[in-house]
Amino acid sequence: MTYRSRAVSFFAVLLLQVCAVAQGGGQLRFCLHSDPKTFDPVLVEDDASERVRYMTGGFLMRVNRLTQELEPELATSWKLSKDGRTISFQLREGLHFSDGTPFSAEDVAFTMQRLMDPSLHSPTGDAFRSGEGKLQTQVTAPNKIAVTFPAPVASLDRKFDQVAILSAKSPKKEMAVLGPFYVADYKAGAYLLLNRNPNYWKRDEQGRTLPYLDSIRLDIQQNRDTEMLRFLRGEIDLIDTVDAEYFNRAQTEEAGSAHDAGVSLDPEQLWFNQTAKSPIPAYKRAWFRSTNFRVAVWEAVNRDDMARLVYRGRAQAAVGMLSPADKFWFNSALRARPYDPQAALKLLAQDGFHLQNGQLLDRDGHTVEFSVVTGAGNKTRERMATMMQEDLSKIGIKLSVVTLDFPSLIERITRTFDYEACLLGLTNMSLGPDAQMNVWLSSAENHQWNPSQKQPETAWEAEIDRLMRLQASSLDPKKRKDAFDRVQQIAWEQAPFIYLVNRHALSAVSPKLHNVQPAVLQPYVYWNIDRITMNAEAASK
Amino acid sequence: MIWLRNISIGILAAIFLASLFAGTLAPAPYAKQFRDEPDAAPSRQHWLGTDDLGRDRFSRVLYGTRISLLLAPAAAFLAAVLAGLIGGVAGYRGGWTERGLMAAADLVLSLPWLFLLLAVRALMPLNVAPIHSVMITFFILGCLGWAAGARVVCAGARSLRNSDFALQAQALGCSETRLLLRHVAPNLRPILLAQFWISVPVFILAEANLGILGLGVSEPVPSWGSLLRELEGLTAISGKPWVFVPLLLLIVSVTSFQVLLMDQEMPV
Numbered sequence: 001m002t003y004r005s006r007a008v009s010f011f012a013v014l015l016l017q018v019c020a021v022a023q024g025g026g027q028l029r030f031c032l033h034s035d036p037k038t039f040d041p042v043l044v045e046d047d048a049s050e051r052v053r054y055m056t057g058g059f060l061m062r063v064n065r066l067t068q069e070l071e072p073e074l075a076t077s078w079k080l081s082k083d084g085r086t087i088s089f090q091l092r093e094g095l096h097f098s099d100g101t102p103f104s105a106e107d108v109a110f111t112m113q114r115l116m117d118p119s120l121h122s123p124t125g126d127a128f129r130s131g132e133g134k135l136q137t138q139v140t141a142p143n144k145i146a147v148t149f150p151a152p153v154a155s156l157d158r159k160f161d162q163v164a165i166l167s168a169k170s171p172k173k174e175m176a177v178l179g180p181f182y183v184a185d186y187k188a189g190a191y192l193l194l195n196r197n198p199n200y201w202k203r204d205e206q207g208r209t210l211p212y213l214d215s216i217r218l219d220i221q222q223n224r225d226t227e228m229l230r231f232l233r234g235e236i237d238l239i240d241t242v243d244a245e246y247f248n249r250a251q252t253e254e255a256g257s258a259h260d261a262g263v264s265l266d267p268e269q270l271w272f273n274q275t276a277k278s279p280i281p282a283y284k285r286a287w288f289r290s291t292n293f294r295v296a297v298w299e300a301v302n303r304d305d306m307a308r309l310v311y312r313g314r315a316q317a318a319v320g321m322l323s324p325a326d327k328f329w330f331n332s333a334l335r336a337r338p339y340d341p342q343a344a345l346k347l348l349a350q351d352g353f354h355l356q357n358g359q360l361l362d363r364d365g366h367t368v369e370f371s372v373v374t375g376a377g378n379k380t381r382e383r384m385a386t387m388m389q390e391d392l393s394k395i396g397i398k399l400s401v402v403t404l405d406f407p408s409l410i411e412r413i414t415r416t417f418d419y420e421a422c423l424l425g426l427t428n429m430s431l432g433p434d435a436q437m438n439v440w441l442s443s444a445e446n447h448q449w450n451p452s453q454k455q456p457e458t459a460w461e462a463e464i465d466r467l468m469r470l471q472a473s474s475l476d477p478k479k480r481k482d483a484f485d486r487v488q489q490i491a492w493e494q495a496p497f498i499y500l501v502n503r504h505a506l507s508a509v510s511p512k513l514h515n516v517q518p519a520v521l522q523p524y525v526y527w528n529i530d531r532i533t534m535n536a537e538a539a540s541k
Numbered sequence: 542m543i544w545l546r547n548i549s550i551g552i553l554a555a556i557f558l559a560s561l562f563a564g565t566l567a568p569a570p571y572a573k574q575f576r577d578e579p580d581a582a583p584s585r586q587h588w589l590g591t592d593d594l595g596r597d598r599f600s601r602v603l604y605g606t607r608i609s610l611l612l613a614p615a616a617a618f619l620a621a622v623l624a625g626l627i628g629g630v631a632g633y634r635g636g637w638t639e640r641g642l643m644a645a646a647d648l649v650l651s652l653p654w655l656f657l658l659l660a661v662r663a664l665m666p667l668n669v670a671p672i673h674s675v676m677i678t679f680f681i682l683g684c685l686g687w688a689a690g691a692r693v694v695c696a697g698a699r700s701l702r703n704s705d706f707a708l709q710a711q712a713l714g715c716s717e718t719r720l721l722l723r724h725v726a727p728n729l730r731p732i733l734l735a736q737f738w739i740s741v742p743v744f745i746l747a748e749a750n751l752g753i754l755g756l757g758v759s760e761p762v763p764s765w766g767s768l769l770r771e772l773e774g775l776t777a778i779s780g781k782p783w784v785f786v787p788l789l790l791l792i793v794s795v796t797s798f799q800v801l802l803m804d805q806e807m808p809v
Contacts, residue, residue, distance in 0.1 A: 309579050309594055371667040379770065386594060386760040390574050400668055401760045408663035419667060 024212030026539030028513070028532065029236045031221040035188055040174045041164035042115050045123040050429075051240075055194060055216065055529050057164025058178020058201075060089055060108065061157065065519035065527035068327055068431060070158055074103070074165060074178060074201075084152030084475040087160075091143040096199040097167045097176040105145035109137035110168035112147050124162045127434065128153055130472075154472045154480065155434050180211040180530035192218040202530055211530035212515075214539075231257075231508055237534070238516075239508040240525050243380065244314040250508040257508050259525070261518040263316050264505040265323045265428035268384065270297075270372065270421055270498040274450040276457075278417035283366050288420070288449075292351045294495040296344035298337055300395045301388050305339075307501050310383045314506055318499035320492040321436070325502070325520040329432040329481065331488040341395050348395070360396030369398035370420040373412060376403035381423050384500060388423075413448065422448070425503075429522060433471055433484045440468050440487065449496045460494050512537070542803075549797035556794060560607035567600035572761035582783075589783045592771060596761075602787055605763035609745050610794065612679040617740035619683030624690030625726070625733045631691070632698025633721055643695060649688035657685065658751065671762040678757055682744050690736035697732045701725045738802040742795040749791060765791050 036049040044053050060075040072078075075089040095103040115125040116135040128135075131151025138146045153159065170176035175183060178201070181194035194216040202210040219236065221227050228246045230236045232253050242250065242258075251258035272288035273280060287293045303317035317336045324330050345355070352363025360368040372388070374381040385401040392399045404412070412419045428435065438446045442456040442465050456462035464487050471483040491497065505520040514533045518524050526532060533539075559566060568586065569575075575587075575595035583590045589598035631642035661681055669677065701707055702725070710720050749766040751757035758764040768787035 305576050309576060369668065373667060382760060383594060387574070389761060390572065400671065402667045402669075403759065404663055405659050408659070411663075 024208075024533050024539070025214050026534045027215045027217055028213050028238070028526075028534065029217045029219065030238045030240070030526075031227045031230075031236060032192065032218045033220075033222055033224075035220055036192065039183055041166065042111070042120060042122045042124060042174075051523065052183070052192065052194075052218075053164050054523060055181050055526070056177045056179040056183060056197075058095075058103075059162075059164060060091075060160045063158060063161045063431070063521070065521040065523070066517055068521065070161070078157060080156060080475075082475075084154070084156065085150070086146055086148040087156055088146040089144070091145070092201060093143050095178065095201045097170055097172075097178055098182040098197045098199055099167075099170055099172050099176040100199065101167050101170040101176055103165070103167070103178060104142045105139040106142075107165055107168050108145050108147075109139055111163065111166045112137055114166065115163060127159050127162070128156075130154075152473060152475060154474065155432060158431075159434070161430075181216055184215070189220055191220060194218070200530070204531070212533040213529075216529075228508075231510075234510070237510040237513055238525050240523050242506045242508050244310075244312040244504075244506065247314060247506040247508070248312055254508075254511070256511045259507045259509055259516075259518040260314060261505040261507070261520050261524060263323055263325050263502045264520045264524075265325050265431070266426060266503050267318050267321075267323060267428075268381070268423070268425040268500045268503070269318075270388070270423045270500060271449045271496060272370075272421050273413075273417060273419055274496075275417045276450075278419075280418075280420055283362065283364060284370060284420060287362065287368065287370075290351050291494050292347040293353075294498065295337075295493075296347040296395070297392065297397075298495050298498045299340045299347070300344040300397075301391045301498070301500065302339040303336070303500050305391075306384055306387055310380055310387065311501065311503060314504040315501040316504075318502045320488050320499055321497065322488060323428075323502045325505075326428075326431050329484055331485040333485070334488060334492050339391075341391075344395050355396050358396055359398070367398065368396065369400070371400040371402050372421040372423050373402045373404055373409055373419045374423040375409055376405050378403075381425070385423055414445070414451075423500075427522075431521070433468065433480070433487070437468060437472060440464055440491075458494075460490050464490055510534075542800075545800055549800040552793055553797045553801075556606060556790065557610060560603055560610055563600070563603035563607050567597070567603050569597040569600050571600045571604040571763050572596065573600075580781075582781075589786055590781070598768075598783065598786070601763040601768060602790065605765050605768050605787065606790060608675055608758065608762065609748060609765040609791075612675060613741050613744040613748065614737075616679040616683035616686065616744045617737050619680070620686035620740050620744075621690060621733050621737040623684070623687035624694050624736055625729060627687060628691035628694025629698045629721065629726060629729055632695035632700075633702050633725055635699065635702065639695065639699070643692065646688040646691045646695075649685065652685075654685050655750075658682075669759075671759045675758045675762055675764065678748060678751065679744065682747050686740055686744065690733075690740070693736065694729055694732055697729055698725060701728055735802065738798060742798045745791065745795060 032048045032051060034046065034048045036052045037046045038044060038049050039052065041053045041057050044050050059073045061070050061078065062073050063069070064071050074095065075091055077090045079088045081087070089108065091105055091108065097103060112135060114120065115122050116128060128149060130149065130153045133150025135150065136148040138148070140146065165178055166174055167176045177197065180197055180200050180202070182197050183192065184195035185193035196211055196214050200210060204210055224246070227236070227239060228242070228249065231239055231250065247258050247260070272294060274285065274288050278285070307313065307315040307317055319334050319336045320331070322330045348360065353360055353368065362368060372385050374385055382401065382403060389399045389401060413422050438444045439448070441447065442450070442453040442461045445451050447453070450457060453461070456465055467483040467487045471480040474480050474483070505518065505524045507518050507525045509516050509518070509525055512535045514535065515528065515531045516525055517528065519527055521527070568588070573596060575591055575597070577595065578587070578591050579593050579595045581587055581591040581595070587597050587599065589602060592598055592601070627642050627646070631639040658681060665677065707720065707724060710724055745765065748757050748764060749769050751766055757766040765787050769791070771784045772788065
C-alpha cells in the first residue's frame with residue numbers, strides 16, 4: 001500500500017467515523033434511584049419525576065446549565081411588566097405535541113391555570129405564589145399570551161425553567177409532551193422507556209431533527225454499588241451524580257469516564273439547636289446562642305482536611321450560605337474562614353470559656369460537650385462528624401456523634417427539638433435566593449436553628465427578614481443582589497449555619513457518548529439530552 | 542476431635558489476650574487521625590495500614606476485638622440467665638404459667654428486632670459517651686436474645702418436672718423453690734451453657750450488622766461491626782486485602798465458638 005492510498009484510507013475511515021458519530025440513533029441507558037411518583041409535570045416533587053420531566057417536558061424558556069443564562073425555548077421572546085406581575089410571551093408557531101396535537105397559547109394558559117390551582121397543591125406552582133388572588137391569562141393571538149399574577153413575583157422569568165407545558169386538548173393529557181422524548185413504556189420497579197418525540201421542534205445547526213438518540217431506558221436501581229458495577233460493565237452509559245469514592249474508581253477503571261464539573265451548589269452544614277422550647281439545658285442553649293461560640297466551632301474545624309479526606313479532594317471548604325458555583329448571586333467579597341484553633345480559643349475566652357486540664361469549661365464551670373446527630377448509614381457525614389470530633393477535642397470540646405435513622409432524625413429536628421447539633425447536607429436545585437426564603441425567614445418552618453418564630457428573636461434575624469423580603473419584592477436586579485449580598489454577609493458573621501464543604505458535581509459518562517458537557521447545575525450530565533449522541537458501534541447495539 | 546477443640550481454644554485465647562493487652566500492643570491510639578497518611582498500605586508504622594481518616598487499622602482491630610469479644614459474651618450471659626429464669630419457671634410450673642411465658646417468648650421472637658433496636662436507639666438520650674452506647678447496644682441485644690433459649694430451657698425443665706427424682710423430692714415435702722433451685726436448675730446448666738455458646742457468635746454478628754447499618758457502636762470507638770463497614774464500598778474490596786482482617790477475625794472467632802459448641806455434650 002502506497003502512502004497515498006494509506007492516506008486516502010485513513011481519511012475514509014475518519015470520515016466514516018465522523019458520519020457514524022453524527023448519524024445519531026441508539027438507546028441511552030442509565031438509572032433512576034426510585035420510581036417516579038408522577039408523570040404529571042405540575043405535581044412533580046421527587047427526584048425521579050423531576051428527571052423524567054426534564055427529558056420529556058417542553059418549556060417556554062430554560063436555564064442553560066452551563067452558562068446559567070435563561071434561553072428561549074417554546075417562547076421566542078418574553079417581556080416583564082414594570083410592576084413585576086405580568087409576563088407576556090411570544091410563542092413559536094407550527095409546533096405539535098408528541099401525539100400530534102397542535103401547540104398554541106391556549107396550552108400555556110391551561111398549564112398556568114392548572115399550576116396555580118390551589119386544590120392541586122403544585123410544588124412547582126408554589127414558587128409563583130406571592131400573594132392572594134387569582135392568576136389571569138390573556139390569549140391575544142394563537143402565539144401570544146400574557147400571564148398576570150396577583151402580586152409581583154421576583155425572578156419571574158427564571159421560574160418558568162420548571163414549568164413544562166401541558167396540552168389543553170390532547171386526549172393523552174400529561175402524556176402528550178413537547179420535550180425531546182415521551183414516555184413509551186413503564187414497568188414499576190423495573191424500568192421506564194422514553195422514545196424520541198417525532199414532533200420535537202428543535203433542529204441542530206445543520207438543520208437535522210433533534211434529539212439524536214432513539215430512546216432512553218431508565219432502569220429503576222436503588223443500590224449505588226450495583227449502579228456503579230453496571231456502569232463499569234458497560235450496561236449503563238452514565239451516572240449523573242456519583243460520590244467521590246466511586247468517582248475515583250470510575251477514573252481508575254475506565255479512563256475518561258469520570259467528570260468533575262467543579263464545585264456544585266450543594267453544601268454540607270452543621271447547626272446548633274437554639275429553639276427556646278427544646279428540652280436541652282439552658283446553659284447549653286446559651287452557648288449555642290452565642291455568636292462567638294458558633295464562629296469558634298466554625299474556625300476550629302479543619303474543613304480543608306474534610307474535603308481532602310472525606311471527599312478525596314472532590315469538595316472545597318464552603319465560604320458561606322451560597323456556593324461560588326452560583327456565579328451571579330454569590331457574594332464574592334466573602335472568604336472561607338481559615339482553620340485556626342487558636343483564634344477559636346480567643347473567641348471563646350471572650351465569652352468566659354476557659355481550658356482546664358485540656359477540657360473546655362464555660363464561665364459557670366460546665367464542661368463543654370455536646371452531641372451532633374446525623375443520618376445513620378451516611379458514611380460521608382459520619383466521617384465528617386468523626387473529623388469534627390478530633391478537631392474540636394483540640395480546643396477541649398467533647399463531641400458525641402449520634403447516628404439516627406432518618407425518620408427519627410427528622411422527628412427530632414422538626415418536632416421534638418430534642419437534639420443539640422445536627423449535621424446535614426442540602427441539595428440546591430435552583431440559583432439565587434428564591435429557594436432560600438423558606439430557610440432564612442425567621443417565621444419559616446425550615447429556619448432550622450430556631451424555626452417558626454413569631455417575632456425575630458435577634459436583631460440580625462430581623463435584619464435578614466427585612467432584606468429577604470426586600471429582595472423578594474424588588475424587581476431591580478441590582479437592588480436584589482445588594483440585599484442578598486448583605487444577607488450572605490450577616491449569615492457569615494453570625495454563623496447560624498456552619499458551612500463545612502461544598503461538594504463537587506461529579507458524574508460518570510461512558511466514552512461512547514458525545515456532546516456531553518457536565519455542568520454544576522442538575523442534571524449535571526444530560527442537561528442537553530437532545531444533543532447527546534453515541535458512537536456508531538454503541539448506537540447499532 | 543480434641544485437636545480441633547484445642548486449636549479453637551488456642552485461637553480464641555490468643556485473640557482474647559491480644560485484645561486484652563490492646564493498650565500495650567497497639568502502636569497508636571485507636572482514634573488518632575494521621576491525616577497525612579489516609580488509606581495507607583501496611584508499613585512498619587502501621588501494620589495493617591490506615592483507614593480513610595488515617596487511623597491505625599491494627600490498633601482499631603485490637604480495640605474493636607476487645608469490645609466485640611468481651612461484650613458479646615456478656616450479652617450472651619445476660620440472655621442465658623433470662624432464658625434460664627423464664628424458661629425454667631415456665632417449664633417447671635407448667636399450665637397457665639408456661640402458656641403465658643411461652644406466649645411472651647413467641648411475641649419477642651416475632652418482633653422485628655432491627656426496628657425495635659432502631660426505636661430504642663432513637664429514644665435513648667443523645668449525650669451518651671461512646672463506651673456507654675456500646676454497652677447499651679449489647680445490653681439491648683442481651684435483653685432481646687432470651688426468647689429462643691427460653692423455649693429450649695422450658696422443654697428441659699418440663700421433662701425434669703416429671704422425672705423420678707423430682708417426684709421423690711416432692712413426696713418428701715421439699716418446697717417448690719428449693720426443688721427448682723437445688724434440683725432442677727443444676728440439671729438445666731448444660732442446656733444454658735449450650736445456649737450461651739450459641740448466643741456469643743449470634744451477638745457478635747448482630748453487632749456487626751448493626752455497625753454496617755451505622756447503628757452499632759458510635760464513633761470513634763471501634764468494633765468489628767464498624768470495622769466491617771470499610772468493606773461497604775467497591776473500592777475497598779479491590780487491591781487492599783488487609784481491610785479484610787476484621788472479617789477474617791470474625792469468621793475465625795465464630796468458627797472457633799462453633800467448634801467448642803459442637804464439643805459440648807448436648808443433653809436434650
